[in-house]
Amino acid sequence: MKTVINxxxxxxxxxxxxxxxxxxxxxxxxxxxxxxxxxxIAFTVQVVTGVALAFTYVPTPDHAYESLEFITNGAILGxxxxxxxxxxxxxxxxxxSMHAAQVFLIGAFKFPREVNWLSGTxxxxxxxGMAFTGQLLRWNQDAYWAVVVGAxxxxxxxxxxxxxxxxxxxxxxxxxxxxTRFYATHVFMIPAIIFGLLGVHLxxxxxxxxxxxxxxxxxxxxxxxxxxxxxxxxxxxxxxWPDAGWKDVVFALAVGSIVLALxxxxxxxxxxxxADPTVVQAYPRPDWYFLWYFALLALxxxxxxxxxxxGFPLLLGLLFVSLPFLxxxxxRSPRRRPWAIGIVVFSGVSIAALVNVGSNAPWxxxxxxxxxxxxxxxxxxxxxxxxxxxxxxxxxxNCHRIAGVGGQRGPxxxxxxxxxxxxxxxxxxxxGGRNMPAYGATMTPQDTxxxxxxxxxxx
Amino acid sequence: MAEExxxxxxxxxxxxxxxxxxGLAAAVVSVPxxxxxxxxxxxxxPEEWRDLGLVDNFxxxxxxxxxxxxxxxxxxxxxxxxxxxxxxxxGETDFTAYGLNCxxxxxxxxxxxxxxxxxxxxxxxVYYADGSVAGGPPPRPLVRYSVRIGDSHRVQVLTRPLQQxxxxx
Numbered sequence: 001m002k003t004v005i006n007x008x009x010x011x012x013x014x015x016x017x018x019x020x021x022x023x024x025x026x027x028x029x030x031x032x033x034x035x036x037x038x039x040x041i042a043f044t045v046q047v048v049t050g051v052a053l054a055f056t057y058v059p060t061p062d063h064a065y066e067s068l069e070f071i072t073n074g075a076i077l078g079x080x081x082x083x084x085x086x087x088x089x090x091x092x093x094x095x096x097s098m099h100a101a102q103v104f105l106i107g108a109f110k111f112p113r114e115v116n117w118l119s120g121t122x123x124x125x126x127x128x129g130m131a132f133t134g135q136l137l138r139w140n141q142d143a144y145w146a147v148v149v150g151a152x153x154x155x156x157x158x159x160x161x162x163x164x165x166x167x168x169x170x171x172x173x174x175x176x177x178x179x180t181r182f183y184a185t186h187v188f189m190i191p192a193i194i195f196g197l198l199g200v201h202l203x204x205x206x207x208x209x210x211x212x213x214x215x216x217x218x219x220x221x222x223x224x225x226x227x228x229x230x231x232x233x234x235x236x237x238x239x240x241w242p243d244a245g246w247k248d249v250v251f252a253l254a255v256g257s258i259v260l261a262l263x264x265x266x267x268x269x270x271x272x273x274x275a276d277p278t279v280v281q282a283y284p285r286p287d288w289y290f291l292w293y294f295a296l297l298a299l300x301x302x303x304x305x306x307x308x309x310x311g312f313p314l315l316l317g318l319l320f321v322s323l324p325f326l327x328x329x330x331x332r333s334p335r336r337r338p339w340a341i342g343i344v345v346f347s348g349v350s351i352a353a354l355v356n357v358g359s360n361a362p363w364x365x366x367x368x369x370x371x372x373x374x375x376x377x378x379x380x381x382x383x384x385x386x387x388x389x390x391x392x393x394x395x396x397x398n399c400h401r402i403a404g405v406g407g408q409r410g411p412x413x414x415x416x417x418x419x420x421x422x423x424x425x426x427x428x429x430x431x432g433g434r435n436m437p438a439y440g441a442t443m444t445p446q447d448t449x450x451x452x453x454x455x456x457x458x459x
Numbered sequence: 460m461a462e463e464x465x466x467x468x469x470x471x472x473x474x475x476x477x478x479x480x481x482g483l484a485a486a487v488v489s490v491p492x493x494x495x496x497x498x499x500x501x502x503x504x505p506e507e508w509r510d511l512g513l514v515d516n517f518x519x520x521x522x523x524x525x526x527x528x529x530x531x532x533x534x535x536x537x538x539x540x541x542x543x544x545x546x547x548x549x550g551e552t553d554f555t556a557y558g559l560n561c562x563x564x565x566x567x568x569x570x571x572x573x574x575x576x577x578x579x580x581x582x583x584x585v586y587y588a589d590g591s592v593a594g595g596p597p598p599r600p601l602v603r604y605s606v607r608i609g610d611s612h613r614v615q616v617l618t619r620p621l622q623q624x625x626x627x628x
């Protein structure tokens with residue numbers, strides 16, 4: 001047995017070449033240094049579950065949805081595999097973002113690790129690319145309309161807009177070639193790129209060493225940094241494995257347990273309705289990792305939309321790429337870089353707030369067949385009762401809320417009678433507003449009067 | 460000395476010619492690959508008249524959704540081989556067809572019979588029955604399709620690729 005092991009060791013060069021790598025000396029580090037390796041483990045889980053799903057998934061529009069239904073409801077433990085892939089994707093997006101934030105906070109992107117940061121930026125971008133393409137493979141109504149909305153946004157790009165939508169659609173319309181394009185991108189192309197970038201990223205970690213936890217007042221100077229780092233590692237460095245690596249294992253196991261628990265308890269997301277371009281009863285929403293951008297687009301003024309839709313992602317990319325060149329030297333400690341803490345806190349809070357507001361989407365009308373609650377209609381005069389019916393039938397209720405029922409697109413009208421007079425209400429209904437249609441051409445004077453009487457009674 | 464210089468330039472020559480040949484090979488191989496990947500874009504958008512049914516199937520003053528076959532579809536396209544318009548009959552022989560997509564970001568607009576409005580579920584875009592913008596973020600009226608009354612009193616619509624209905628810049 002020993003001879004076999006020795007033979008393998010000699011021929012593979014494990015002790016000679018790999019041992020020094022996994023035992024390379026690193027500065028003593030805290031738990032925040034385990035986020036990157038946990039991202040790598042999450043990626044591995046995604047690869048394994050993704051390959052498993054690909055054994056059954058059929059990437060054509062006529063059967064993709066059915067094959068996912070089979071994976072979820074027919075195959076043994078298929079819903080767990082899909083669940084792990086889904087929650088694992090969330091974990092990856094979260095971890096890769098946290099890793100970027102942590103590296104930014106401790107200034108680890110500075111000399112000589114600029115390219116570590118750049119390769120990490122690309123890994124971040126491609127992780128979001130995986131999240132977007134993966135969501136589409138469900139081929140449900142949300143997926144179909146996400147392609148359409150994505151293409152409509154791409155169409156805003158100057159000069160190349162038309163070409164971009166063509167690339168997204170793989171043609172002039174969403175059709176037979178669209179899904180296979182996203183499938184090939186999600187399953188072959190981006191993973192291959194990620195593997196390559198991971199190789200570069202990890203190689204650079206070895207080349208420049210794991211950054212030492214920053215000390216306030218100790219600045220990065222390209223002339224002396226490398227020598228200081230060597231001395232530090234020589235003096236207080238520990239072998240990565242197992243002295244530092246055990247923490248990585250513990251954290252990765254914790255992340256894995258959470259993903260598995262979510263996959264078992266909550267399972268994969270509902271499939272919803274099958275993609276159908278002719279069914280307009282759709283309510284397209286992206287998964288949470290894009291919900292903040294969806295919310296942001298809804299909240300900005302329409303006049304800046306054209307610039308924003310293309311300009312904002314470009315600006316973010318530019319900021320990420322230029323960061324190590326804007327601040328290559330100097331202080332690394334977040335205590336001496338309060339603006340770094342500010343940026344991370346502001347981004348985190350903004351994204352959380354936008355995801356929250358995006359999940360409610362108060363800017364969307366409620367297109368259900370809504371009726372006013374009974375207590376609202378009780379004891380109304382015949383005219384007001386007719387007005388209440390007009391309120392329901394003419395679509396007012398889809399954008400305006402009364403006593404908790406109705407859309408939130410327009411103002412809540414529960415007590416509108418206190419705010420507006422008969423004349424003001426009539427004027428607004430007949431002439432409309434920036435976000436409200438004018439009913440002057442289509443509503444009879446009797447209906448208008450009844451509606452206004454009903455609304456005035458709301459006080 | 461001269462011999463050394465010679466061998467260096469020979470080495471350099473071999474190195475460069477190897478790289479150049481590899482580059483050329485990669486370029487040659489990528490021509491068919493790129494052309495193949497872009498082929499769906501290189502073909503002109505097909506336009507065909509599609510039958511929507513007898514004129515009498517539609518009531519004057521009504522707006523209904525009518526589905527028909529997308530002209531460029533592939534055999535495995537499934538439901539995506541279908542597309543639709545909102546068809547409005549305004550007179551004996553007067554029909555108007557609107558695209559399903561909101562001109563803001565392409566979401567599907569819903570015709571609300573009672574309100575006589577098209578409502579978009581995404582950001583609250585609203586259009587009047589004639590397709591003009593009534594409120595919200597849409598920058599343009601709903602896209603119109605060409606409609607005609609064909610043989611034996613049947614309504615026909617000229618197909619438009621989705622790319623055009625969402626991106627009329």
